Amino acid sequence: xxxxxxxxxxxxxxxxxxxPSLTPGNSGKLGMWIxxxxxxxxxxxxxxxxxxxxxxxxxxxxxxxxxxxxxxAVMTFILICSSLxxxxxxxxVQHGNMTKMRSFLGLTVLGxxxxxxxxxxxWHHLIWGEGLSIKTSLFSATFFILTGFHGCHVFGGVxxxxxxxxxxxxxxxxEHEAKLVEVAGLYxxxxxxxxxxxxxxxYLI
Amino acid sequence: xxxxxxxxxAPHGAVEHHEEPNYIAVFIYLALLxxxxxxxxxxGLPKTVMIGALVALALAKATLVxxxxxxxxxxxxxxxxxxxxxxxxxxxxxxMLRPDLSRRSWASHQENVVVGHHEEPAEVLxxxxxxxxLSNADQPADSQVGQPNAAPASGESAPAAAAxxxxx
Numbered sequence: 100x101x102x103x104x105x106x107x108x109x110x111x112x113x114x115x116x117x118x119p120s121l122t123p124g125n126s127g128k129l130g131m132w133i134x135x136x137x138x139x140x141x142x143x144x145x146x147x148x149x150x151x152x153x154x155x156x157x158x159x160x161x162x163x164x165x166x167x168x169x170x171x172a173v174m175t176f177i178l179i180c181s182s183l184x185x186x187x188x189x190x191x192v193q194h195g196n197m198t199k200m201r202s203f204l205g206l207t208v209l210g211x212x213x214x215x216x217x218x219x220x221x222w223h224h225l226i227w228g229e230g231l232s233i234k235t236s237l238f239s240a241t242f243f244i245l246t247g248f249h250g251c252h253v254f255g256g257v258x259x260x261x262x263x264x265x266x267x268x269x270x271x272x273x274e275h276e277a278k279l280v281e282v283a284g285l286y287x288x289x290x291x292x293x294x295x296x297x298x299x300x301x302y303l304i
Numbered sequence: 305x306x307x308x309x310x311x312x313x314a315p316h317g318a319v320e321h322h323e324e325p326n327y328i329a330v331f332i333y334l335a336l337l338x339x340x341x342x343x344x345x346x347x348g349l350p351k352t353v354m355i356g357a358l359v360a361l362a363l364a365k366a367t368l369v370x371x372x373x374x375x376x377x378x379x380x381x382x383x384x385x386x387x388x389x390x391x392x393x394x395x396x397x398x399x400m401l402r403p404d405l406s407r408r409s410w411a412s413h414q415e416n417v418v419v420g421h422h423e424e425p426a427e428v429l430x431x432x433x434x435x436x437x438l439s440n441a442d443q444p445a446d447s448q449v450g451q452p453n454a455a456p457a458s459g460e461s462a463p464a465a466a467a468x469x470x471x472x
Contacts, residue, residue: 121382132383136390143394151401168345175338182373183331190324281375288373292366299362303345304355 127282135289138252142293145248146300149241160238165229166302167221174217175298181210182291185260185284192280195272200280204264207287211257218250245297252290259283325372337365 122128153159184206191199222243225231231239263283270276344357371377376387 121380121386123380129386132386136386139390140393143390144397147394147398147401150398151405154402154405168342172338172342176335179331179334179338182369183327186327186373190327285374288369291373292369295362295365295369299341299358303341303358
């Protein structure tokens with residue numbers, strides 16, 4: 100009995116000896132969390148390097164002189180909206196409503212595509228309009244690396260969620276489907292979370 | 305024992321179903337915090353205050369996303385270890401970089417030139433531009449703006465000035 104209590108985290112895992120104790124019933128979720136922890140360190144290293152290079156650097160330009168804050172504020176809002184549609188998609192599949200799941204997953208993918216479109220517009224303006232490149236200055240180098248790495252993540256998310264959406268057609272709502280959507284959602288929210296930080300550190304400050 | 309365990313625990317369920325948080329409320333908070341960020345940004349507060357407020361708002365938003373959209377608030381507590389470890393490591397990484405980044409490294413970048421110059425014999429004084437050229441090689445162009453000693457040096461100061469990008 101006391102042993103059972105001590106092994107509390109394993110209690111539900113008797114049917115599967117590989118049950119992860121941190122995320123019972125969904126080993127994919129633990130896998131995604133660990134992946135995201137690694138990814139967070141990569142982003143973190145980028146942001147830390149940016150902060151280190153910028154700190155006390157008197158020649159650092161005011162970001163607002165180069166970057167469009169209004170456009171990026173809209174992009175931030177788009178990503179927040181897509182996070183909302185993502186949790187609504189999860190809520191749909193958890194309640195057995197595949198139509199709701201597909202609609203909101205589609206909206207999430209759409210949000211990602213609009214975000215990428217805005218970013219492409221911004222980069223096009225900066226590169227061909229303002230003549231900035233990754234070699235121009237530390238400011239432009241850190242800007243393109245941080246936003247570019249994040250943009251790659253959004254692109255990856257669009258592909259990931261798009262694949263999930265296409266694969267869901269013809270399937271019934273099931274616990275398995277719900278797990279897939281929840282794990283994909285973790286990734287998408289993480290991308291949103293990182294953008295929140297980039298928006299503040301790179302654009303506003 | 306298996307029966308005890310089963311009884312002690314929620315009716316079966318490989319998957320723990322959490323109470324669903326109020327997603328719309330979280331979304332509204334996020335939107336309001338974004339609006340607050342733009343408000344703080346537009347107020348024209350002193351720089352330190354503005355940066356502090358913006359970082360606090362961003363961290364609040366990131367926490368909301370992690371806690372409720374990523375369900376960290378509803379997961380087992382052990383998952384916090386996975387979530388917090390990268391933050392600790394990144395903070396460590398940044399703090400390790402900080403000692404090298406006092407004001408001297410940028411604002412008085414000129415010091416580096418002087419230090420290099422001290423090692424040379426006194427009669428080579430006019431060769432300051434060489435020191436500059438050396439420092440140009442390992443420093444980004446945009447850190448060269450406004451070096452007071454550049455002007456009295458010889459013609460070499462012209463290319464240095466040309467190398468720096470147009471000030472925004």
